[in-house]
Amino acid sequence: MSVNEKVGGKAAQVDAVVIGAGFAGLYMVHRLREMGLSLRAFERGGGVGGTWYWNRYPGAGSDSESWVYSYSFSDELVQGWQWSRRFPGQAEILRYLEYVADKLDLKPAFDFDTAVTGAAYDEQRALWTVETETGERVEARYLITAVGCLSSAQVPAIPGKDRFQGEQHHTGAWPHEGVDFTGKRVGVIGTGSSAIQAIPIIARQAARLTVFQRTPQFSVPNGNRDLGPEEQARLRRDIKQIRETCKWSSIGQPYEFSNQGAFDVDDAQREHQYEALWQKGGFEWMFGSYKDLLVNEDANATAAEFVRRKIREAVRDPAVARKLIPQGYPIATKRLPLDAGYFETYNRDNVELVDLRESPIQEIVPEGLRTADKTYPLDIIVFATGFDALTGPLTRLGIRGRDGVTLGEKWAAGPRTYLGVSTANFPNLFMITGPGSPSVLGNMPTSIEQHVEWIADCIAYLRAHKAATIEPTRDAEEAWVEHVNELADKTLLPRADSWYMGANIPGKPRVFMPYIGGFGAYRKLCAEVAAERYRGFAIV
Numbered sequence: 001m002s003v004n005e006k007v008g009g010k011a012a013q014v015d016a017v018v019i020g021a022g023f024a025g026l027y028m029v030h031r032l033r034e035m036g037l038s039l040r041a042f043e044r045g046g047g048v049g050g051t052w053y054w055n056r057y058p059g060a061g062s063d064s065e066s067w068v069y070s071y072s073f074s075d076e077l078v079q080g081w082q083w084s085r086r087f088p089g090q091a092e093i094l095r096y097l098e099y100v101a102d103k104l105d106l107k108p109a110f111d112f113d114t115a116v117t118g119a120a121y122d123e124q125r126a127l128w129t130v131e132t133e134t135g136e137r138v139e140a141r142y143l144i145t146a147v148g149c150l151s152s153a154q155v156p157a158i159p160g161k162d163r164f165q166g167e168q169h170h171t172g173a174w175p176h177e178g179v180d181f182t183g184k185r186v187g188v189i190g191t192g193s194s195a196i197q198a199i200p201i202i203a204r205q206a207a208r209l210t211v212f213q214r215t216p217q218f219s220v221p222n223g224n225r226d227l228g229p230e231e232q233a234r235l236r237r238d239i240k241q242i243r244e245t246c247k248w249s250s251i252g253q254p255y256e257f258s259n260q261g262a263f264d265v266d267d268a269q270r271e272h273q274y275e276a277l278w279q280k281g282g283f284e285w286m287f288g289s290y291k292d293l294l295v296n297e298d299a300n301a302t303a304a305e306f307v308r309r310k311i312r313e314a315v316r317d318p319a320v321a322r323k324l325i326p327q328g329y330p331i332a333t334k335r336l337p338l339d340a341g342y343f344e345t346y347n348r349d350n351v352e353l354v355d356l357r358e359s360p361i362q363e364i365v366p367e368g369l370r371t372a373d374k375t376y377p378l379d380i381i382v383f384a385t386g387f388d389a390l391t392g393p394l395t396r397l398g399i400r401g402r403d404g405v406t407l408g409e410k411w412a413a414g415p416r417t418y419l420g421v422s423t424a425n426f427p428n429l430f431m432i433t434g435p436g437s438p439s440v441l442g443n444m445p446t447s448i449e450q451h452v453e454w455i456a457d458c459i460a461y462l463r464a465h466k467a468a469t470i471e472p473t474r475d476a477e478e479a480w481v482e483h484v485n486e487l488a489d490k491t492l493l494p495r496a497d498s499w500y501m502g503a504n505i506p507g508k509p510r511v512f513m514p515y516i517g518g519f520g521a522y523r524k525l526c527a528e529v530a531a532e533r534y535r536g537f538a539i540v
């Protein structure tokens with residue numbers, strides 16, 4: 001087939017294939033097109049949005065401040081959009097991504113409703129053949145995944161699930177037409193970030209809400225509010241500086257990070273600081289208060305105890321409060337949720353909390369859910385049970401590198417990457433926010449922009465040097481995996497059973513997957529690697 005031969009009007013041989021139309025895929029397509037590459041782009045959803053296309057449950061939204069939860073690469077895009085709230089909801093973020101896609105005319109580049117079902121590397125020709133669910137095969141020099149970190153929904157294998165007579169929905173695959181909870185008996189399984197966003201809203205609509213909790217969560221108020229005209233004007237004026245701060249900060253956020261440890265101040269000062277930031281709301285409460293909360297167990301305990309007290313104050317029934325109080329893992333070692341009245345929701349007469357540690361789920365029955373103690377009649381079950389995080393979205397693509405080995409096979413004992421963007425034996429495969437990069441440990445658009453720009457520069461370099469392939473060396477990959485683990489081991493994070501550790505998926509290896517050395521440090525390191533002619537990579 002000649003290079004320009006086309007199938008159904010679209011090329012079957014291109015320079016690059018991009019998978020995904022969320023924040024990452026949209027920007028990647030834009031950059032590659034600007035560079036003059038031919039490309040195809042596939043998206044399993046029916047439109048742009050990625051996470052925000054799928055996660056339409058009540059209360060879904062970003063926990064990063066809106067003005068940084070967006071692109072910074074184009075002044076025109078920045079100045080042409082106004083956020084209405086401090087933390088944007090799903091619908092507003094989706095509107096924003098539609099706005100970007102339309103402004104940059106990105107939609108025609110995509111085949112929507114088209115899942116990629118496999119990709120195989122042809123060693124002789126140094127090309128990827130990408131297959132889609134429509135049976136189409138496209139050849140490309142570069143394969144770029146922009147599939148997100150939390151896009152592979154995890155529904156637990158509870159016996160009897162298929163016999164349930166009511167409705168059942170996973171938060172990450174929510175019906176576009178919405179779910180009417182009015183007058184319904186609703187069960188929510190899970191108490192992670194998604195559930196904590198959804199529960200207060202569902203409780204206000206449903207006749208009865210039963211929350212099935214396996215692990216109690218710490219949660220901090222989000223302090224969400226409308227942005228007034230003055231604040232919007234200030235943000236428009238200062239946004240360049242704010243975004244620059246994000247780029248070099250440890251978690252891609254514009255907070256003022258403290259240089260103090262929790263024990264550099266006395267108890268009263270610490271209490272005052274926690275309370276002040278609690279009133280302000282947001283992640284800053286944890287990440288802007290003291291620098292040692294994630295590395296020093298005793299420091300962490302001061303923050304954990306503060307939240308436990310807040311839960312006791314918020315929940316009227318002491319027996320319910322006791323069930324809600326997290327114990328046994330340091331605060332923020334599972335992803336810290338932000339909420340709007342989550343704990344107070346348990347004061348409502350129509351809300352019940354079931355502690356699954358006392359009474360585990362046995363099965364789903366046609367009329368509801370049965371635990372070891374009793375059967376709960378339900379009309380709707382909401383699975384807020386999370387995702388096969390970080391590796392799941394990649395391994396399910398069926399990507400085969402050299403010798404036909406899949407990513408899943410290569411990563412059987414945990415993900416192995418170099419810089420979280422590449423992996424040995426998979427030449428010319430680039431993974432935007434892959435495992436081993438900072439990704440989910442902070443503000444995603446900050447991570448995404450850095451990766452997209454690094455990948456675009458790398459491809460430009462390869463083309464300028466007429467190189468056919470790039471691939472990390474085994475040694476560089478080995479050293480990176482060790483480095484990622486070493487950094488994680490210096491923190492408290494590996495102690496929790498979190499999705500960062502793969503601990504939420506039965507049988508998944510227990511490995512801390514993201515890079516925890518900080519966004520700024522990581523950005524600098526990636527820039528150095530590129531400046532040293534892609535140190536650690538073999539370029540042929």
Ligand code: NA7
Pocket residue numbers: 150156157171189190191192193194195212213214215335356361384385386387440499504
């Ligand atoms: P999470 O944070 O993984 O939360 C999933 C919740 O579901 C969590 O409370 C789990 O309990 C619970 N869960 C999972 N499987 C089961 C079973 N089999 N039985 C009972 N309970 C279960 O997912 P979210 O969607 O809330 O958030 C994901 C990320 O999206 C979030 O962190 C943000 O970054 C955006 P567990 O704690 O594992 O005991």
